[in-house]
Amino acid sequence: MVTQCPICPGHRYTYRFRITGQEGTLWWHAHSSLLRATVYGALIIRPSSGSAYPFPAPDEEKTVLLGEWWNAETVPLTNPVADAYTINGRPGDSYSCETTAKRIEKFEVRHDSTYMLRIINAALNTAFFLKVAGHTFTVVAADASYTTQYETDVIVIAPGQTVDALMVANASPGPGRYYMAISSYQSAAPLRPGSYNANITTAVVEYVGAAASGGQQAPALPEMPEVNDTATANRFYTGMTALVRPGRRTVPLAVDTRMFVTIGLGFVSCDQDQAPCPVVASMNNQSFKLPDADTMSMLDARYRDTPDGVYTRDFPDQPPVAFDYTNQTERLLLGGVAAALLFPGPQSTKVRTLAYNATVEVVLQNTALVGRESHPMHLHGFNFFVVAQGFGNYDTAAKQHFNLVNPQERNTIAVPTGGWAVIRFVADNPGMWFMHCHIDAHLSIGLAMVFEVGSMQISQLCSSTSIIAVNGQLPGPSIEVNEGDDVVVKVVNNSPYNVTIHWHGVLQLMTPWADGPSMVTQCPIQPSSSYTYRFSVPGQEGTLWWHAHSSFLRATVYGAFIIRPRRGNAYPFPAPDKEVPIVLGEWWNRNVVDVESDAILAGQLPAQSDAFTVNGKTGLLYQCANETFTAVVEPSTRVLLRVVNAGLNSHLFFKLAGHNFTVVAVDAGYTSNLNTDTLVLAPGQTVDALVTTAAAPGSYYMAVLAHDTMSPLAFAASDTTTATAILQYNGTSSTNPPAMPAMPSSSDSGTANAFYFGLRGLGAPAVPAPVDVSMTIELGLGQLPCDPSQTRCNGTAAAAAMNGVSFRLPSPETSLLGAHVDGVAGVFTADFPDGPPPSGTAMSVGTKLKKLSYNSVVEIVLQNPAAVPTENHPIHLHGFNFFVLAQGMGTFAPGSVAYNLVDPVARNTIAVPGGGWAVIRFVANNPGMWFFHCHLDPHVPMGLGMVFQVDSGTTPGSTLPTPPGDWVGVCDAQHYAAAAAVAAAPVPVPAPAPVPAPILAPAPAESPLPPPRAVDHKPSPNLPQRREHTGTSNSAAGRRAKGHLACFLCSVLLFFLLRQHKA
Structure with a gap:
């Protein structure tokens, strides 16, 4: 009745959990x-x-x-x-x-x-x-x-x-x-x-x-x-003391919540003719009883937010009266009101609510009201540090003897007879957690209580909302590697939603199963499951990023992915004195999954964001804003800003008051120097820009404003708010308001086009030629009849298409890559058209792919017509970089446009102008299934995407390797059917591969709870195991960038622990 109702006779229940960081x-x-x-x-x-x-x-x-x-x-x-x-x-x-x-x-x-x-x-x-x-x-x-x-x-x-x-x-x-x-x-x-x-x-x-x-x-x-x-x-x-070793948790020093809890046996008050009075057990004079079996478990009541009648949130932090706790005659000496306070009242179900991630210190004081004895106190859901223990009554002077270096870590502490113990833990595991005496005779008479651990609270725009985050961070942790490194990231999904992680801009050469788009290269990672991404980053340097690639989760599940030059190599520009990641995002006060779901059910575009953020903070220009990201810099230095637009729906202008930028790279591709006072980033794009701190010492606003590219006929309005961060010169006062840059108007397409069209590459590598495959892809917005699942849709729903085909992901049985590898028919068709349909052709729906031969040179004209509601579409290609040979306004006219074949910029995401066009070219030298889609997130479920199927070549080095054994893309229907025969078998959990030390330390995990299972499900199928492909690091040092970014999060691998949080 704490975390579940009991399993009734003749029934069954399956426990599913994962063990990480414990041995x-x-x-x-x-x-x-x-x-x-x-x-x-x-x-x-x-x-x-x-x-x-x-x-x-x-x-x-x-x-x-x-x-x-x-x-x-x-x-x-x-x-x-x-x-x-x-x-x-x-x-x-x-x-x-x-x-x-x-x-x-x-x-x-x-x-x-x-x-x-x-x-x-x-x-x-x-x-x-x-x-x-x-x-x-x-x-x-x-x-x-x-x-x-x-x-x-x-x-x-x-x-x-x-x-x-x-x-x-x-x-x-x-x-x-x-x-x-x-x-x-x-x-x-x-x-x-x-x-x-x-x-x-x-x-x-x-x-x-x-x-x-x-x-x-x-x-x-x-x-x-x-x-x-x-x-x-x-x-x-x-x-005993703890073994201090690398990666071990350390004792938290700053305490947020202190409790003094008496534990022991006592009497229930009774009349003299009832003597001896019944013996009960209590903590802080509260004798605990479980909820009645005909109500619900405490965890269920917490999840449903219906505690009334199940529990109350008033467990006290102190006993009702202080006394000589270990003196066996003290009860007889108190008398009067004080003595009466030592008699527990009727048994109750009281909990102590703890803020998420709070450091909690509990003094457990044994009492001697009915004799003395040691009580083994067990805490569910946590280990705690035993920082001190002793005999007699606890005295605060004992703090000077606390072991904060290597105290033993336990889950059950034998509080000394006639004595006390001090434990300390971090409340980083949301839920309802029982703390009780492990002498069962004492538990049954009330020696227990429950901690209700809540979710992290962040004040954002005067309200709170649940979010999913990685390792308790918004943005998530930055991953920093060197060119040529191997990367291993284990993602543990403790959120209530299916999720995948996409490594935006990473080429994934010969590792398409690590790319991440849900149902394209893998099936999603289900709640309470995990998947390990393994890939390398040869030949890439600069700023990329990672993000969720399932539903609107990427609104909060994202972070920077920084690839520095191989050790011993230098940047092709003056070395910066400091680097600062600047990750721009969008914020909704509502649950972002609900925002998307409501829009899809109604056949409309989702509500606009409530704010923009810089490194997860909105800045001081919003109502109730109290947090601003501040970068402290030294005067007369070069600072490299690594700017990422992680927003879902908005193109962004970015300016820094009193300073100009020198752009040196975009999308992890070096550029010739472009001097500008304004950076422009479409969703998904990155810009590396040098800033010289040559202004007068002081504080300067970095400001973010949406570039509204939508035509008047478009479906929704833009977020017109401005987010800010601060660049502060070291040693200067922060009391004066920072200087604010003059921002472009939100509709200033001239500034945006000047930025995009002005970018040039370094001239190497050469543009591939001749062209083997030529395509024209028309991007369109329109409407389709409501799907039966769109229960709030009024006749027609907003839709999008490439060449008249509104793309649909396959059904949950198998991913596109899984169907390709396993030869499963009926999942897709390879008939995506090379050009737009005749004018007036109705939009169709399908899962259509374009097959490409290995090493073929592909040129695509992306046409964004002005005859329909339109806007700039940031089109992202997975698995490749492409050259931007030309772009302009109006309708593309073959033969009348001069291509830049000398030094075009290389990108992975191109902002195709509204009412304009762009020409891109790439070499299809990476076998697999590669998503090509608009990076405005609402447009993907509307259908603005397609997939390239790149065949293997004829040599071993150009042939798609066998996928790894834990690849979650193998989820087609035949495996589910085959699993019926082994439905009762345990599900094997593959052990993580041995790896060296992590490249960044695990961060504390945070989250509220995933929803409970309404019914017990049959076990997942035992999927067939595949031989794992082992690649060779191209790093001269042979370094492997690995570790755990522990989302739900955080072991020795790079570890993403996804959890739900209150924000």
């Missing part, structure tokens, strides 16, 4: 009633393939599950004291009727071998001492977190905890048979007779050959600690 021993168990007495097992997480343990590798691993056994039914359980303890389900030979060998667990070892014991305390109510006669242990991990090596002869383990310990089979006097023994550690004071099982449970550690050489002599029994040996327990618990 070690965990476990699973029932979490309803006392069924976990018998329903439990180990969950072992080994390092990813190719990675090693951070300690000497053991020769063998052995799992040691400690449990409790009742002869009676455990549901209901009338006696909390177990009849026996067990090791791997067996009670050993110290109990009556247990003399047969089958009732004692045996661990066979070889002399001088090292064994890793994965020890789990699965008991309901008992902490244990564990020893092996004649042997010692080296603890290397606890709760699946590595520790510094800790030498000990005894393991102390509370319910819920795990310990990984190395044991060398080097017993003295020599090989033989030795008891592994567990006994109860009873921390309660006073210790009541009959309140625990005093027996010792045994297993046997037997050396290979011992039975043959020495017969069946009785094993040696270790000397066990006293049952209440708290000193030994405390020495073990406090002696």
